[in-house]
Amino acid sequence: MFLHSDFDDTHRELFHTVQAWAKKTLAPGAAERDRDASFDEALYRRLDTELGLMNITLPESLGGSELDVAATILAIEALSEQDPGIAMSYLSQELLFAHQLYWSWHFSGRNMPERHKTILKNKWISGMAMTEPNAGTDVLGMSTTASRTEDGFVLNGVKQWITNGPVGKAFLVYARTGEARRDISLFMVEAGIPGFSCSECEHKMGMRSSPTGILTFQDCRIPETSLVAEFNGGLIPMIRNLAIERLGLAAQSCGIASTCFEEMRRYAIERHAFGKSIVEFGQIQRLLSESYASLLAMHTMLYTTIRQVMDNDPESSVNADAVKLFCATAAETISRNAIQILGANGYSTAYPVERLHRDSVLLSIGGGTNEALQKNISRQLIRRKEGLAWT
Numbered sequence: 001m002f003l004h005s006d007f008d009d010t011h012r013e014l015f016h017t018v019q020a021w022a023k024k025t026l027a028p029g030a031a032e033r034d035r036d037a038s039f040d041e042a043l044y045r046r047l048d049t050e051l052g053l054m055n056i057t058l059p060e061s062l063g064g065s066e067l068d069v070a071a072t073i074l075a076i077e078a079l080s081e082q083d084p085g086i087a088m089s090y091l092s093q094e095l096l097f098a099h100q101l102y103w104s105w106h107f108s109g110r111n112m113p114e115r116h117k118t119i120l121k122n123k124w125i126s127g128m129a130m131t132e133p134n135a136g137t138d139v140l141g142m143s144t145t146a147s148r149t150e151d152g153f154v155l156n157g158v159k160q161w162i163t164n165g166p167v168g169k170a171f172l173v174y175a176r177t178g179e180a181r182r183d184i185s186l187f188m189v190e191a192g193i194p195g196f197s198c199s200e201c202e203h204k205m206g207m208r209s210s211p212t213g214i215l216t217f218q219d220c221r222i223p224e225t226s227l228v229a230e231f232n233g234g235l236i237p238m239i240r241n242l243a244i245e246r247l248g249l250a251a252q253s254c255g256i257a258s259t260c261f262e263e264m265r266r267y268a269i270e271r272h273a274f275g276k277s278i279v280e281f282g283q284i285q286r287l288l289s290e291s292y293a294s295l296l297a298m299h300t301m302l303y304t305t306i307r308q309v310m311d312n313d314p315e316s317s318v319n320a321d322a323v324k325l326f327c328a329t330a331a332e333t334i335s336r337n338a339i340q341i342l343g344a345n346g347y348s349t350a351y352p353v354e355r356l357h358r359d360s361v362l363l364s365i366g367g368g369t370n371e372a373l374q375k376n377i378s379r380q381l382i383r384r385k386e387g388l389a390w391t
Protein backbone atom coordinates (compact mmCIF):
# COMPACT_ATOMS: atom_id res chain seq x y z
CA MET A 1 0.00 0.00 0.00
CA PHE A 2 2.81 2.39 0.88
CA LEU A 3 5.56 1.10 -1.46
CA HIS A 4 7.81 3.98 -2.40
CA SER A 5 8.20 5.15 -6.01
CA ASP A 6 11.95 4.57 -5.57
CA PHE A 7 11.46 0.82 -5.59
CA ASP A 8 11.70 -1.00 -8.89
CA ASP A 9 9.60 -3.91 -10.16
CA THR A 10 11.92 -6.48 -8.55
CA HIS A 11 11.36 -4.91 -5.11
CA ARG A 12 7.63 -4.63 -5.61
CA GLU A 13 7.26 -8.19 -6.84
CA LEU A 14 9.41 -9.52 -4.00
CA PHE A 15 7.41 -7.61 -1.38
CA HIS A 16 4.05 -8.77 -2.72
CA THR A 17 5.20 -12.38 -3.18
CA VAL A 18 6.55 -12.61 0.38
CA GLN A 19 3.47 -10.82 1.75
CA ALA A 20 1.07 -13.26 0.05
CA TRP A 21 3.18 -16.28 1.07
CA ALA A 22 3.35 -15.10 4.70
CA LYS A 23 -0.42 -14.65 4.82
CA LYS A 24 -1.01 -18.14 3.46
CA THR A 25 1.84 -19.97 5.18
CA LEU A 26 2.87 -18.13 8.36
CA ALA A 27 -0.45 -16.73 9.58
CA PRO A 28 -2.25 -20.04 10.30
CA GLY A 29 0.26 -21.36 12.91
CA ALA A 30 1.54 -18.05 14.29
CA ALA A 31 -0.64 -18.08 17.45
CA GLU A 32 0.37 -21.67 18.23
CA ARG A 33 4.09 -20.97 17.77
CA ASP A 34 3.70 -17.96 20.06
CA ARG A 35 1.81 -19.96 22.70
CA ASP A 36 4.33 -22.83 22.68
CA ALA A 37 7.39 -20.60 22.19
CA SER A 38 8.41 -22.95 19.41
CA PHE A 39 10.73 -22.38 16.50
CA ASP A 40 9.52 -24.32 13.45
CA GLU A 41 12.74 -25.12 11.62
CA ALA A 42 11.04 -26.86 8.68
CA LEU A 43 8.81 -23.82 8.14
CA TYR A 44 11.78 -21.47 8.50
CA ARG A 45 13.71 -23.34 5.78
CA ARG A 46 10.82 -22.75 3.37
CA LEU A 47 11.80 -19.05 3.36
CA ASP A 48 14.63 -20.19 1.15
CA THR A 49 13.29 -23.26 -0.64
CA GLU A 50 10.03 -21.53 -1.66
CA LEU A 51 10.97 -17.83 -1.66
CA GLY A 52 14.75 -17.79 -2.19
CA LEU A 53 15.17 -15.33 0.69
CA MET A 54 18.57 -16.47 1.99
CA ASN A 55 21.76 -14.68 0.89
CA ILE A 56 19.76 -12.03 -0.99
CA THR A 57 22.66 -9.54 -1.09
CA LEU A 58 25.39 -12.11 -1.84
CA PRO A 59 26.83 -13.13 -5.22
CA GLU A 60 25.38 -16.09 -7.09
CA SER A 61 28.63 -18.01 -6.50
CA LEU A 62 27.65 -18.09 -2.79
CA GLY A 63 24.05 -19.06 -3.48
CA GLY A 64 22.92 -15.44 -3.44
CA SER A 65 20.52 -13.36 -5.54
CA GLU A 66 22.75 -10.27 -5.98
CA LEU A 67 19.95 -7.94 -4.89
CA ASP A 68 20.39 -4.90 -2.67
CA VAL A 69 19.72 -4.55 1.04
CA ALA A 70 16.36 -2.84 0.33
CA ALA A 71 15.13 -6.24 -0.89
CA THR A 72 16.06 -7.87 2.42
CA ILE A 73 14.38 -5.12 4.41
CA LEU A 74 11.18 -5.38 2.36
CA ALA A 75 11.16 -9.16 2.91
CA ILE A 76 11.54 -8.60 6.66
CA GLU A 77 8.60 -6.19 6.65
CA ALA A 78 6.36 -8.59 4.72
CA LEU A 79 7.22 -11.55 7.03
CA SER A 80 6.65 -9.38 10.13
CA GLU A 81 3.06 -8.72 9.09
CA GLN A 82 2.25 -12.31 10.10
CA ASP A 83 5.00 -13.71 12.35
CA PRO A 84 7.55 -11.17 13.63
CA GLY A 85 9.45 -13.95 15.47
CA ILE A 86 10.19 -15.86 12.26
CA ALA A 87 11.09 -12.51 10.66
CA MET A 88 13.52 -11.81 13.51
CA SER A 89 15.27 -15.17 13.08
CA TYR A 90 15.52 -14.39 9.37
CA LEU A 91 16.89 -10.89 10.08
CA SER A 92 19.59 -12.41 12.33
CA GLN A 93 20.71 -14.96 9.79
CA GLU A 94 20.41 -12.75 6.74
CA LEU A 95 21.48 -9.27 7.87
CA LEU A 96 23.50 -9.91 11.02
CA PHE A 97 25.35 -13.01 9.81
CA ALA A 98 25.39 -13.57 6.03
CA HIS A 99 25.32 -9.95 4.89
CA GLN A 100 27.74 -8.84 7.61
CA LEU A 101 30.19 -11.70 7.01
CA TYR A 102 30.28 -11.34 3.24
CA TRP A 103 30.52 -7.54 3.14
CA SER A 104 33.09 -7.37 5.97
CA TRP A 105 35.43 -9.46 3.84
CA HIS A 106 34.52 -7.55 0.70
CA PHE A 107 35.25 -4.10 2.20
CA SER A 108 38.48 -5.32 3.84
CA GLY A 109 39.90 -6.16 0.41
CA ARG A 110 41.11 -9.53 1.76
CA ASN A 111 40.19 -13.02 0.59
CA MET A 112 37.44 -14.79 2.45
CA PRO A 113 38.58 -18.18 3.84
CA GLU A 114 37.08 -21.19 2.03
CA ARG A 115 35.35 -22.37 5.21
CA HIS A 116 33.41 -19.09 5.48
CA LYS A 117 32.33 -19.47 1.85
CA THR A 118 31.15 -23.03 2.47
CA ILE A 119 29.08 -21.98 5.48
CA LEU A 120 27.48 -19.15 3.52
CA LYS A 121 26.75 -21.41 0.54
CA ASN A 122 25.09 -23.97 2.82
CA LYS A 123 22.89 -21.26 4.39
CA TRP A 124 23.37 -22.52 7.93
CA ILE A 125 21.02 -21.12 10.52
CA SER A 126 23.15 -18.47 12.15
CA GLY A 127 23.27 -15.28 14.19
CA MET A 128 25.41 -12.54 15.68
CA ALA A 129 26.61 -12.33 19.29
CA MET A 130 27.45 -8.95 20.74
CA THR A 131 25.40 -8.60 23.96
CA GLU A 132 26.62 -10.03 27.28
CA PRO A 133 24.97 -10.42 30.70
CA ASN A 134 26.75 -7.24 31.88
CA ALA A 135 27.17 -5.38 28.60
CA GLY A 136 24.17 -4.50 26.43
CA THR A 137 23.89 -0.82 25.56
CA ASP A 138 27.46 -0.41 26.84
CA VAL A 139 28.66 -2.77 24.14
CA LEU A 140 32.31 -1.71 24.33
CA GLY A 141 32.23 -2.79 27.97
CA MET A 142 32.12 -6.43 26.77
CA SER A 143 34.34 -8.86 28.67
CA THR A 144 34.46 -11.88 26.35
CA THR A 145 38.11 -12.25 25.33
CA ALA A 146 39.91 -13.85 22.40
CA SER A 147 43.56 -14.48 23.32
CA ARG A 148 46.10 -15.30 20.66
CA THR A 149 47.68 -18.76 20.55
CA GLU A 150 50.25 -20.18 18.13
CA ASP A 151 47.64 -21.19 15.58
CA GLY A 152 44.57 -19.13 16.41
CA PHE A 153 42.65 -17.81 19.42
CA VAL A 154 41.06 -18.98 22.68
CA LEU A 155 37.61 -17.57 23.44
CA ASN A 156 36.35 -17.08 27.00
CA GLY A 157 33.12 -15.38 28.01
CA VAL A 158 29.32 -15.40 27.81
CA LYS A 159 27.00 -13.88 25.21
CA GLN A 160 23.34 -13.50 26.15
CA TRP A 161 20.05 -12.87 24.31
CA ILE A 162 21.41 -14.23 21.05
CA THR A 163 18.75 -14.77 18.39
CA ASN A 164 18.93 -18.27 16.86
CA GLY A 165 21.38 -19.26 19.66
CA PRO A 166 19.79 -22.65 20.45
CA VAL A 167 19.41 -23.68 16.79
CA GLY A 168 22.24 -21.86 15.00
CA LYS A 169 25.26 -23.66 13.55
CA ALA A 170 27.49 -20.59 13.14
CA PHE A 171 27.78 -17.17 14.78
CA LEU A 172 29.63 -13.94 14.29
CA VAL A 173 31.05 -13.25 17.75
CA TYR A 174 32.54 -9.96 18.95
CA ALA A 175 35.33 -10.34 21.50
CA ARG A 176 37.94 -8.21 23.23
CA THR A 177 41.43 -8.60 21.73
CA GLY A 178 43.36 -5.84 23.51
CA GLU A 179 43.49 -3.57 26.54
CA ALA A 180 41.83 -0.49 25.03
CA ARG A 181 38.02 -0.20 25.04
CA ARG A 182 37.95 -0.18 21.24
CA ASP A 183 40.17 -3.27 20.87
CA ILE A 184 37.40 -5.55 19.64
CA SER A 185 37.62 -8.18 16.86
CA LEU A 186 34.98 -10.15 15.00
CA PHE A 187 35.13 -13.95 14.72
CA MET A 188 33.17 -16.57 12.79
CA VAL A 189 32.57 -19.40 15.25
CA GLU A 190 30.93 -22.74 14.49
CA ALA A 191 28.57 -24.27 17.05
CA GLY A 192 29.38 -27.69 18.50
CA ILE A 193 33.14 -27.22 18.81
CA PRO A 194 34.80 -28.06 22.17
CA GLY A 195 34.42 -25.25 24.72
CA PHE A 196 31.31 -23.74 23.06
CA SER A 197 27.91 -24.49 24.62
CA CYS A 198 24.48 -22.94 24.36
CA SER A 199 21.41 -22.84 26.61
CA GLU A 200 17.96 -21.28 26.19
CA CYS A 201 17.24 -17.83 27.61
CA GLU A 202 14.37 -17.14 30.02
CA HIS A 203 10.85 -17.20 28.55
CA LYS A 204 10.18 -14.06 26.56
CA MET A 205 7.17 -11.73 26.49
CA GLY A 206 7.11 -11.62 22.68
CA MET A 207 8.95 -12.81 19.57
CA ARG A 208 8.33 -16.24 21.00
CA SER A 209 8.62 -18.13 17.71
CA SER A 210 12.25 -17.03 17.51
CA PRO A 211 14.71 -18.96 19.71
CA THR A 212 17.04 -16.92 21.94
CA GLY A 213 20.13 -18.33 23.64
CA ILE A 214 23.07 -17.88 25.96
CA LEU A 215 26.38 -18.78 24.30
CA THR A 216 29.17 -19.81 26.66
CA PHE A 217 32.81 -20.00 25.59
CA GLN A 218 35.16 -21.77 27.96
CA ASP A 219 38.72 -22.13 26.69
CA CYS A 220 37.20 -22.50 23.25
CA ARG A 221 39.96 -22.86 20.65
CA ILE A 222 39.28 -21.42 17.21
CA PRO A 223 41.63 -21.33 14.19
CA GLU A 224 43.33 -18.18 12.87
CA THR A 225 40.92 -18.25 9.91
CA SER A 226 38.03 -17.54 12.32
CA LEU A 227 39.11 -13.90 12.49
CA VAL A 228 36.95 -11.82 10.16
CA ALA A 229 39.07 -9.25 8.31
CA GLU A 230 41.16 -7.04 10.65
CA PHE A 231 42.59 -7.91 14.07
CA ASN A 232 41.27 -5.27 16.53
CA GLY A 233 39.11 -4.00 13.66
CA GLY A 234 35.73 -5.28 14.90
CA LEU A 235 34.28 -1.82 15.34
CA ILE A 236 34.28 -1.25 11.59
CA PRO A 237 31.76 -4.03 10.69
CA MET A 238 29.86 -3.29 13.92
CA ILE A 239 29.26 0.34 12.94
CA ARG A 240 28.80 -0.39 9.24
CA ASN A 241 26.07 -2.94 9.89
CA LEU A 242 24.27 -0.99 12.62
CA ALA A 243 22.28 1.31 10.32
CA ILE A 244 21.15 -1.67 8.24
CA GLU A 245 20.15 -3.66 11.34
CA ARG A 246 18.16 -0.69 12.64
CA LEU A 247 16.26 -0.36 9.36
CA GLY A 248 15.53 -4.10 9.45
CA LEU A 249 14.10 -3.71 12.95
CA ALA A 250 12.11 -0.63 11.86
CA ALA A 251 10.71 -2.76 9.01
CA GLN A 252 9.55 -5.24 11.67
CA SER A 253 7.68 -2.38 13.38
CA CYS A 254 6.12 -1.43 10.02
CA GLY A 255 4.93 -4.99 9.38
CA ILE A 256 3.41 -5.28 12.86
CA ALA A 257 1.72 -1.89 12.60
CA SER A 258 0.26 -2.62 9.14
CA THR A 259 -1.49 -5.78 10.31
CA CYS A 260 -2.76 -4.13 13.49
CA PHE A 261 -4.06 -1.19 11.50
CA GLU A 262 -5.96 -3.45 9.09
CA GLU A 263 -7.44 -5.46 11.98
CA MET A 264 -8.70 -2.33 13.73
CA ARG A 265 -10.03 -0.75 10.53
CA ARG A 266 -12.07 -3.84 9.68
CA TYR A 267 -13.31 -4.34 13.22
CA ALA A 268 -14.31 -0.69 13.64
CA ILE A 269 -16.53 -0.94 10.57
CA GLU A 270 -18.07 -4.31 11.43
CA ARG A 271 -18.64 -3.86 15.18
CA HIS A 272 -21.89 -2.21 16.17
CA ALA A 273 -22.83 -0.49 19.44
CA PHE A 274 -25.75 1.75 20.26
CA GLY A 275 -27.30 0.94 16.88
CA LYS A 276 -24.39 1.99 14.72
CA SER A 277 -20.94 0.98 13.58
CA ILE A 278 -18.33 1.99 16.17
CA VAL A 279 -16.32 3.71 13.42
CA GLU A 280 -18.93 6.46 13.59
CA PHE A 281 -17.79 7.41 17.10
CA GLY A 282 -15.32 10.28 17.12
CA GLN A 283 -12.99 8.68 19.68
CA ILE A 284 -12.67 5.55 17.51
CA GLN A 285 -12.06 7.77 14.46
CA ARG A 286 -9.28 9.48 16.39
CA LEU A 287 -7.52 6.17 17.17
CA LEU A 288 -7.96 5.02 13.58
CA SER A 289 -6.90 8.24 11.87
CA GLU A 290 -3.90 8.87 14.13
CA SER A 291 -2.77 5.27 13.61
CA TYR A 292 -3.04 5.75 9.85
CA ALA A 293 -1.02 8.98 9.96
CA SER A 294 1.72 7.22 11.98
CA LEU A 295 1.69 4.22 9.64
CA LEU A 296 2.20 6.50 6.65
CA ALA A 297 5.01 8.39 8.44
CA MET A 298 6.72 5.11 9.44
CA HIS A 299 6.76 3.82 5.88
CA THR A 300 7.83 7.12 4.36
CA MET A 301 10.73 7.45 6.81
CA LEU A 302 11.84 3.84 6.39
CA TYR A 303 11.79 3.79 2.61
CA THR A 304 13.50 7.18 2.27
CA THR A 305 16.25 6.17 4.69
CA ILE A 306 16.90 2.81 2.99
CA ARG A 307 17.89 4.78 -0.11
CA GLN A 308 20.12 7.11 1.97
CA VAL A 309 21.89 4.15 3.58
CA MET A 310 22.47 2.48 0.20
CA ASP A 311 23.81 5.78 -1.19
CA ASN A 312 26.11 6.31 1.85
CA ASP A 313 24.39 9.65 2.46
CA PRO A 314 26.06 11.46 5.41
CA GLU A 315 22.63 11.78 7.08
CA SER A 316 21.97 8.03 6.90
CA SER A 317 23.37 7.11 10.31
CA VAL A 318 21.38 9.64 12.36
CA ASN A 319 18.31 9.01 10.21
CA ALA A 320 18.48 5.22 10.66
CA ASP A 321 18.51 5.80 14.43
CA ALA A 322 15.57 8.20 14.12
CA VAL A 323 13.60 5.77 11.94
CA LYS A 324 14.06 2.90 14.40
CA LEU A 325 13.12 5.12 17.35
CA PHE A 326 10.01 6.49 15.63
CA CYS A 327 8.83 3.18 14.17
CA ALA A 328 9.28 1.20 17.41
CA THR A 329 7.31 3.75 19.40
CA ALA A 330 4.61 4.06 16.74
CA ALA A 331 4.16 0.28 16.40
CA GLU A 332 3.63 -0.02 20.15
CA THR A 333 1.02 2.75 20.02
CA ILE A 334 -0.74 1.40 16.91
CA SER A 335 -0.90 -2.16 18.24
CA ARG A 336 -2.22 -0.82 21.56
CA ASN A 337 -4.82 1.25 19.67
CA ALA A 338 -5.88 -1.92 17.86
CA ILE A 339 -6.40 -3.72 21.19
CA GLN A 340 -8.50 -0.77 22.38
CA ILE A 341 -10.73 -0.74 19.31
CA LEU A 342 -11.22 -4.51 19.48
CA GLY A 343 -12.14 -4.32 23.19
CA ALA A 344 -12.18 -7.72 24.93
CA ASN A 345 -11.54 -9.46 21.62
CA GLY A 346 -8.36 -7.42 21.24
CA TYR A 347 -7.22 -8.46 24.71
CA SER A 348 -7.68 -12.13 23.84
CA THR A 349 -5.87 -14.55 21.57
CA ALA A 350 -8.92 -14.67 19.26
CA TYR A 351 -7.23 -11.91 17.23
CA PRO A 352 -3.52 -11.42 16.51
CA VAL A 353 -3.24 -7.90 17.94
CA GLU A 354 -2.30 -8.81 21.53
CA ARG A 355 0.49 -11.09 20.20
CA LEU A 356 1.72 -8.39 17.83
CA HIS A 357 1.63 -5.82 20.63
CA ARG A 358 3.86 -8.05 22.78
CA ASP A 359 6.16 -8.57 19.80
CA SER A 360 6.32 -4.82 19.16
CA VAL A 361 7.88 -4.13 22.58
CA LEU A 362 11.12 -5.92 21.63
CA LEU A 363 11.69 -3.31 18.95
CA SER A 364 12.20 -0.61 21.60
CA ILE A 365 14.94 -2.75 23.19
CA GLY A 366 16.80 -4.96 20.68
CA GLY A 367 19.45 -3.51 18.36
CA GLY A 368 19.67 -0.30 20.44
CA THR A 369 17.18 0.75 23.10
CA ASN A 370 15.03 3.85 22.63
CA GLU A 371 17.15 5.61 25.24
CA ALA A 372 20.40 4.71 23.45
CA LEU A 373 18.97 6.02 20.17
CA GLN A 374 17.77 9.26 21.82
CA LYS A 375 21.33 9.79 23.07
CA ASN A 376 22.92 8.94 19.70
CA ILE A 377 20.59 11.23 17.78
CA SER A 378 21.10 14.13 20.20
CA ARG A 379 24.87 13.65 20.18
CA GLN A 380 25.01 13.69 16.39
CA LEU A 381 22.77 16.75 16.15
CA ILE A 382 24.70 18.70 18.79
CA ARG A 383 27.99 17.98 17.00
CA ARG A 384 26.84 19.70 13.79
CA LYS A 385 28.33 23.06 12.97
CA GLU A 386 25.56 23.86 10.48
CA GLY A 387 21.82 23.82 11.00
CA LEU A 388 19.71 21.25 9.18
CA ALA A 389 19.54 21.61 5.43
CA TRP A 390 16.05 20.50 4.45
CA THR A 391 16.31 21.24 0.77
Ligand SMILES: Cc1cc2nc3c(=O)[nH]c(=O)nc-3n(C[C@H](O)[C@H](O)[C@H](O)COP(=O)(O)OP(=O)(O)OC[C@H]3O[C@@H](n4cnc5c(N)ncnc54)[C@H](O)[C@@H]3O)c2cc1C
Binds near residue numbers: 375
Ligand atom coordinates in the same frame (compact mmCIF):
# COMPACT_ATOMS: atom_id res chain seq x y z
C1 LIG B 1 14.52 -11.17 21.97
C2 LIG B 1 15.89 -10.55 21.97
C3 LIG B 1 16.77 -10.87 20.94
C4 LIG B 1 18.05 -10.33 20.94
N1 LIG B 1 18.94 -10.72 19.96
C5 LIG B 1 20.24 -10.33 20.05
C6 LIG B 1 21.22 -10.86 19.14
O1 LIG B 1 20.91 -11.66 18.24
N2 LIG B 1 22.52 -10.47 19.31
C7 LIG B 1 22.91 -9.61 20.29
O2 LIG B 1 24.09 -9.31 20.38
N3 LIG B 1 22.00 -9.08 21.15
C8 LIG B 1 20.68 -9.43 21.06
N4 LIG B 1 19.75 -8.92 21.96
C9 LIG B 1 20.20 -8.02 23.00
C10 LIG B 1 19.76 -6.58 22.79
O3 LIG B 1 20.40 -5.99 21.71
C11 LIG B 1 20.01 -5.86 24.13
O4 LIG B 1 19.01 -6.33 25.01
C12 LIG B 1 19.97 -4.36 24.02
O5 LIG B 1 21.09 -3.88 23.34
C13 LIG B 1 19.90 -3.70 25.41
O6 LIG B 1 20.86 -4.21 26.28
P1 LIG B 1 20.42 -4.71 27.75
O7 LIG B 1 19.24 -5.58 27.61
O8 LIG B 1 21.64 -5.28 28.37
O9 LIG B 1 19.97 -3.42 28.51
P2 LIG B 1 20.91 -2.37 29.29
O10 LIG B 1 21.97 -1.88 28.37
O11 LIG B 1 21.34 -2.95 30.58
O12 LIG B 1 19.86 -1.20 29.56
C14 LIG B 1 18.89 -1.28 30.60
C15 LIG B 1 18.14 0.06 30.55
O13 LIG B 1 19.05 1.14 30.81
C16 LIG B 1 19.03 2.05 29.74
N5 LIG B 1 20.35 2.61 29.53
C17 LIG B 1 21.52 1.94 29.39
N6 LIG B 1 22.52 2.81 29.18
C18 LIG B 1 21.96 4.05 29.19
C19 LIG B 1 22.48 5.37 29.03
N7 LIG B 1 23.79 5.59 28.78
N8 LIG B 1 21.61 6.40 29.13
C20 LIG B 1 20.28 6.20 29.35
N9 LIG B 1 19.75 4.98 29.51
C21 LIG B 1 20.59 3.92 29.42
C22 LIG B 1 18.55 1.26 28.54
O14 LIG B 1 17.99 2.09 27.53
C23 LIG B 1 17.51 0.36 29.18
O15 LIG B 1 16.30 1.06 29.35
C24 LIG B 1 18.45 -9.42 21.95
C25 LIG B 1 17.54 -9.08 22.96
C26 LIG B 1 16.28 -9.64 22.99
C27 LIG B 1 15.34 -9.29 24.11
